[in-house]
Amino acid sequence: MATASTDTAVRDKVIRIIADQAVLEPSDVSMEQTLDDLGIDSLGLVESIFAIEEAFDIQVPFNANEPENSEFDISSVAAIVRAVEDLVAQQS
């Protein structure tokens, strides 16, 4: 459903949110990095998810008790972008 241009838009927005949390420029965030690599702790993660929900008007299935077992894959920046793209496609 999603076009190439909206894909880029999702990716750019997600990277901007993550960069914001990591206090980095978006250009310094690469797709293969993990949140650990970026120095984003558990509070930073929860705040990022809030920002993603606000930015895309979606519900992210994420439980801070067990981040690894959430449906929402946070293993890397690329994984998060992919997960957000899926949610945007499902929930729009």
Next chain:
Amino acid sequence: MKRVVITGAGTINALGHSVPETLEAMREGRCGIGELDIRDVERLSIRIGGQVRGYEAESHFNRQQISLYDRFTQFTLLAAREAIEQSGLTFEGQLAAEAGVVLGTAGGGVNTWDENYRAVYEEGKNRVHPFVVPKLMNNAAASHVSMEWNLKGPTFTVATACASSNHAMGQAFHMVRSGMARAMVTGGSESMLCFGGVKAWEGLRVMSKDACRPFSANRNGMVQGEGAGIFVFEEYDHAKARGAEILAEVVGFAMTSDASDIVMPSKQGAARAISGALRDARLDPSQVGYINAHGTGTAANDKTECAAVADALGKHADRIMISSTKSMHGHLIGGTGAVELLACIMALRDGVIAPTIGYEEPDPECALDVVPNEAREADVDVVLSNAFAFGGLNAVLALRRV
């Protein structure tokens, strides 16, 4: 039992953003109460308050900190910085383990409640920021002070409405006196000058629309303020050994409950707290020179308080000075006793008694020397600070010049 002294003081309130600014305003009898500058003020019938002016959170804290610090926490951290810097203490090793934080607040993060209720109820939002809970909780300020300065001993928050900070400072005093702690950061803060906060107080019909005039026959109610007052209480020998400057000694504390009414004060409960503080300090009423009154500017408080002072001090009540600085900075609710302790320290150290401003007409039921309108020079050795809360909870501190 250890002796307990104050080695640091800090504040931000309607009279100033530091202790020197606040004391100067108190000496000059300046009023910090004015028109409220808050959202939806036009829907309030009470539109004045002792608001902290010229304050921008962004000039003190970064965005991440602001997302975690409610205004009451911000005020606490700024006042704590001033107090701890003045004390010269660095909390490391054993001292860190033996130092803690006890703070008073009645409402905690009221602005955070207000903003987020507005978002979900008024604006219909279904999602709030993830830090709403850690931002609004009553102990947030105490915890952030503990984290910022590495204080690892007993740390908690006391909520007893308008007596919160006196109860908190009483706990800190007991901990240092008993040897349970070597130093304590203590005091209190409050920030409920937002639409919901003021609206709630309006409901009680005890608020003045024009001014806080404690003990004056034409008074018409209280005026709310905001801010923080923070102190470092330290064991005397510890302070002496490191050559610290001592601001005053805390010599006594007492707390009582009226066990009678949820809002109306009782003369007996207040008098028992005053007498109790003197007994705890092993002082005679004749030694008291000044009392910082609770003095809210409501008929119920002012008359009851004057009667209680007369009861507790007997014939000496006619000789002492008693003033309410709420006339200048407003009623800081859970933080009020802490800001008012500054007037007590000024009396002991500088020999200046802060006035009760806005005093216009004598009230025969408040026939004490209320230091009307102008500060006075006086040599005092012992002072008391009264706090009498809704719920009938009373807490009185006794301080002595060192």
